[in-house]
C-alpha cells in the first residue's frame with residue numbers, strides 16, 4: 124500500500140520534519156529505500172516511475188553534495204529536474220522566497236526540494252499557500268534535515284541489522300551517540316526525532332556551550348564527556364564543528380576541542396567491536412575526526428553518500444505517489460509469477 | 461456646544477448611572493438626568509471608562525508612512541478606546557530634536573481622533589552614544605516628559621545613568637527597552653524548549669532581566685524615575701517587585717500580547733508571532749497577569765507596531781518584529797484579566813488610563829469620571845463576542861496575531877473632549 128510520509132496534519136503531502144514521521148512511515152521509507160538500492164545494482168539503474176513529473180531543487184544555500192544527491196535520486200526515477208540556485212543572486216531577502224515559489228509554481232513543479240538558511244522556510248513554503256507541489260526539506264537553518272536522518276537510519280539498519288534482515292524492522296534498543304555542535308546542527312535535531320521514533324536510544328555529547336537551552340525536553344540523554352559514552356554505543360555520529368565557533372567563545376581553541384571531543388584511533392578502540400562511526404560530511408579532519416578514523420572500515424561516511432540517493436528516491440517516490448506497479452518489488456513479483 | 465447624555469452606563473463597572481457631557485467636559489453624573497436637548501446614547505449593560513491612555517505606540521510617521529501615519533494610527537487608537545497615545549521616537553528621522561517631536565505633536569493635533577504625546581529619544585539617532593537634547597524636547601510645544609530609545613536598549617550604563625539624572629530637572633522619565641544587546645545577537649524568539657526544537661536563535665530572559673536589575677539600581681542611586689517597557693518575563697516581575705518594595709521610583713508596563721500568547725505559537729513559523737521582546741512561556745504569562753493584578757506592573761501598553769504586509773509575508777528570520785495592538789488591547793485585557801477575575805473594570809481603568817497618564821505626567825487624561833473633568837471617555841460592551849477581522853482595522857497595517865480569534869468586548873463609543881470619535885463601534 125502506498126503511504127505518504129508527513130504525519131503533521133498541516134503538512135500532509137510534504138516532508139518538513141522528521142518529527143512528523145510515525146514509526147511505520149519511517150520503516151516504509153527505509154524499506155522502499157532498500158528496494159531502490161537494489162535498482163542501483165541492476166544494469167539499468169533507471170525507473171520510469173516519475174516520468175513527466177518535475178522536481179525542482181531550490182537551493183538558497185550552497186550544498187553541492189545534497190543537491191547532487193537529490194538530483195541523482197530524481198533522475199533515477201525519470202523525473203525532470205530543474206536546479207534553481209538562489210544563492211548569490213539578488214534574491215537574498217525575505218520576499219524572494221515567496222516570489223521564487225510563485226515562479227516555480229508557474230513552471231509546474233510537482234515537488235520542490237528546498238535548502239534554506241532560515242529555520243522554518245520549508246514549513247512556510249508548505250503552509251503559506253504559495254505553491255501546490257510537495258515540499259521536501261533539504262536542510263533549513265539550524266532546524267532540520269530529515270532526509271539526512273533517514274539516510275543515517277538506513278545506514279545504521281543496514282550495518283547493525285542487515286540489508287535483507289532489516290526489512291520491516293526499526294532500530295529498537297540500538298544505542299546511538301551524536302557528538303559535536305548540537306546547538307547549530309539540523310542533522311542532530313532530525314536524528315534525535317527519527318532515531319527515537321525508530322526505538323533507538325540517543326545520547327548527545329558536546330561541550331555545554333554547544334547544547335541548546337531547552338534540550339532537557341528532548342527524548343534523549345546529554346553527556347559532556349565522550350569517553351564514558353563510547354563503550355555503550357552501537358553507532359557514533361561525529362558532527363562537523365566549524366572553526367569559527369571558537370571566535371564566539373563556544374570553545375577556547377581547536378586543539379582543546381579535538382582533545383576533548385574529537386574521535387581518534389585510541390578513542391575508537393573504546394567502542395564495541397560491532398560499532399560504526401558515522402559522519403554526515405563534509406568532515407573536518409583533524410578537528411572532530413582524525414584521518415585514521417575517517418579512513419577506517421568502521422567509518423560509513425562514503426556509504427552514507429550512496430545511501431542518500433536511495434533514501435531520497437524513496438522519499439520522492441512516496442511523496443509524488445508513483446504508480447504502484449512501478450515499485451521494484453512489485454515488478455519482481457511479476458517476474459516470479 | 462453640543463450636549464451628550466450617556467444613559468445607564470456602569471461607570472468603572474459600578475451601578476448604572478447617567479453621564480451628561482456638555483461641550484468638552486463632564487457636566488453631571490447621576491441617575492435620572494433629563495436629556496433635554498442632548499443627544500442620548502443608550503448604554504445599558506455597558507461599561508464607561510476614562511479614555512484609555514497608551515504609553516507605547518509606534519505611529520511610524522515620519523518615515524514609514526507605508527505602515528502607519530499619525531492619522532491612521534490615531535484612528536486605530538480611537539477605535540480601540542484610546543484618547544491619548546505616546547508616539548515612540550524610532551521614526552525616520554528619529555524624534556531626537558525639538559523639531560521632530562513638534563512635527564509629530566502637530567500631526568496629532570490635526571488628526572483630531574486622539575491626543576498624541578510624542579516620546580523623545582534618549583540618545584541621538586537611538587545610537588546610545590550621546591544624549592539627545594532632552595531639555596529642548598521638553599521645552600518644545602510637544603512638552604516631552606517620556607524619553608525612550610525604544611527598539612533599542614540604552615545599554616551603556618553611564619549614558620543610562622546620566623539620562624536618569626538629567627530628566628530629573630523637569631520631572632521626566634526614561635522608558636527603557638530592556639535588552640542586553642550581546643546576549644541577543646541573532647535572537648529570533650524566546651530561548652527555551654521551543655527555540656531548541658525549532659532551531660531559531662534564542663532571546664534569553666536574562667537579557668531583559670539583567671538590564672532591568674541594573675536600571676532599578678541606577679534609578680535608586682540617582683533618585684530618579686525609570687519606566688520598564690514591555691516587561692515580559694517572570695524574572696523581571698521579581699526584580700520590579702523587589703525594587704518597589706525598596707520604595708524606589710520604578711514603574712513597568714506589559715503588552716496585551718504578553719498577557720495572552722506564548723512561544724508555542726512560533727511552532728507555526730508564522731512571522732505574525734514575531735515580536736520584540738518575544739512571546740515567552742505559559743509560566744511567564746501567568747506571572748505577568750498576577751503582577752498586573754497586584755500592581756507590581758503598573759499598566760498595560762500596546763507596543764502597537766505596524767508593519768506592511770510584505771515584511772511579514774516571508775520566512776521567519778527575514779520578517780520584521782512587532783504586532784499591531786491598539787484595536788484589540790482592551791479585548792485582550794478583558795479576556796486575560798477581567799473575565800478571569802484577576803481585576804475588575806475599576807482595575808482596567810487604573811491600568812489602562814489612570815496609571816499610564818500618571819507615569820507620563822499627561823494632563824487632561826486618566827481623570828475620574830465626574831463632573832468638571834474633561835470628557836475623555838470610552839464606552840465598552842463587555843458582552844460582545846466576535847472574531848478579529850483585520851480587514852476592519854482602522855490601522856494601515858494588518859499584522860495582528862489575533863486574526864480569526866474570538867475575543868470578548870467591543871468599544872462602542874469613544875469621546876475625546878466631548879467629541880465622539882467612535883459611535884456604535886464605527887469611527888465618527
Ligand SMILES: [Zn+2]
Nearest residue numbers: 610611637689
Ligand atoms: Zn521596545
